[in-house]
Amino acid sequence: MRPARLTVLTAAAVVAALTAVTGCAEKSDVGSNGTINVAATDTACEVSKKEFPAGKATIEVENKGSKVTEVYVLFPDGRIVAERENIGPGTKASITAEIKAGDYEIACKPGMKGDGIKQQVKATGTGTVEKRSPELDAAVAAYRQYVEAQAEETLPKAQAFADAVKAGDVEAAKKAYAPSRIGWERTEPVAESFGDIDPKVDVREDGLEAGQEWTGWHKLEKALWVDNTIGDAEKKLADTLIADLTDWKKKVGTAEINPASIANGAKELLDEVATGKVTGEEERYSHTDLVDFKANVEGAQKAYELLKPTAAKNDPELAKTLDTQFAALNTLLDKYRADKAGYDFTSYDKVGEPERKELSDAVNALAEPLSKLAAAVAK
Structure with missing residues (x-):
């Protein structure tokens, strides 16, 4: 966001x-x-x-x-x-x-x-650009398939969330909220490349520009967790969210994707974690930050894994470091979820400052070498 x-x-x-x-x-x-x-x-x-x-x-x-x-x-x-x-x-x-x-x-x-x-x-x-290697061409094709698949998977989950809102079922809407955001969070840099969509679906109240109407997930999040109620305005807003996400799904296949943008997008996902999730700012009402956190890391790791054959060839030490730091961060995140294969994470308001500092340090330890990935695949 x-x-x-x-x-x-x-x-x-x-x-x-x-x-x-x-x-x-x-x-x-x-x-x-x-x-x-x-x-x-x-x-x-x-x-x-x-x-x-x-x-x-x-x-x-x-x-x-x-x-x-x-x-x-x-x-x-x-x-x-x-x-x-x-x-x-x-x-x-x-x-x-x-x-x-x-x-x-x-x-x-x-x-x-x-x-x-x-x-x-x-x-x-x-x-x-000078002719790419077959492995980089394959990485670009595979990443494009990945972002399109994430958009495809997001729509039914978002629809389930919207349906619960429109039914006035607060508890069902709360349960569907975080899962509806996972695909978006995994591929957020590509979603953000369409500059008109992100401000509609993922902006926080303090991020609004002058004259901008507040729409999207986070306005509904506030209604559910702060007001604990659903009115006609929220039901209309749920339809608007689905319309905007459908627009994203239609556009995502046209995104400009190349090895550098994949690598830079991975770093941007870690920036998202550091500036929104670790701080607790992103999901300030629902405290589902760790679900977003995990999705951001998964998206960054997918990008890295697709580029790894080239990165490991050009900079083997960097690849070793990234393997180590991704593993360390994932192990740390596992401490906060009930099911190692699921997304039932600890509410972030229950995570203390020392633990948040530990998470922040692990993110920064990964972000620094990840910032070198684009240069490694461009050699």
């Missing part, structure tokens, strides 16, 4: 292929090694060129401002090509991404609010 984030992950790396956002003079330069340097402040985003070569790109970003920022590369229709959230003040970040030839819009969002500072940019050249 992309509401306002209050926690910053260090080593959050930015986005893809760039050039510039800002009304300021261009000050950054493309390095001799082809790296694009980006300097972000509270009022500008200084990037090397308004035109840059299509293909694989390494972006080095430094946040010189006082606010947490995020950076997007957008298609003309608003779909997200690449993004990075939670770039903390005074931190540097790096990401490897793929950009095809064409026109784009770059948006920097100091404070992670609003439309950001935007500029039209262009990727030039043949629009192709």
Whole structure:
């Protein structure tokens, strides 16, 4: 979910292929090694060129401002090509991404609010990336199948949740709520790439933009756990949720997917855990955060496993570290669920601060090496 984030992950790396956002003079330069340097402040985003070569790109970003920022590369229709959230003040970040030839819009969002500072940019050249290995082509195809399957599986679970809401059955709706979100949470970066859908279905109340109507799961969550009642407005909202999720299911097959976006998406899922689930902000009324937590980890691990043949070949030590840290985090999560194969997790309000710190440390231990996965598959 992309509401306002209050926690910053260090080593959050930015986005893809760039050039510039800002009304300021261009000050950054493309390095001799082809790296694009980006300097972000509270009022500008200084990037090397308004035109840059299509293909694989390494972006080095430094946040010189006082606010947490995020950076997007957008298609003309608003779909997200690449993004990075939670770039903390005074931190540097790096990401490897793929950009095809064409026109784009770059948006920097100091404070992670609003439309950001935007500029039209262009990727030039043949629009192709050097031929991938068969194993990476297979990884892309398999990941596309995975995200489509998650959307397919989500709809009936969401419908069960909506049906319980429309029947006025509070307890049945509470029981169906967390399961209805698992497929979304496993593939959230792809879902978020369609910028208009995430704010409709997964925004929290404090993440609303000016004039935005609050819809989606979390408004229903509040009605169920805080108001403990269902009225006509909630029943209508349940139908709206299904309509928006159906739209997501129709669009997910058109998502821009490549090895870099798969790897970067895995890291974004860990960022989601660190900034929403570990803190208890995501499911603040239902306290079902650990269900989302597990789904995020599962999605990240699926992405890694598909890319692992290439990553292990190019950087065997990284693959060993990722294997170890995924196993450690999963073992830790197992402490909080009744059935090792299910999703009956401890209510997060019952998890103490020392235990939350332990979970946070395990997430950070995985997030740091996971941030290197895109570079490993791009070698």
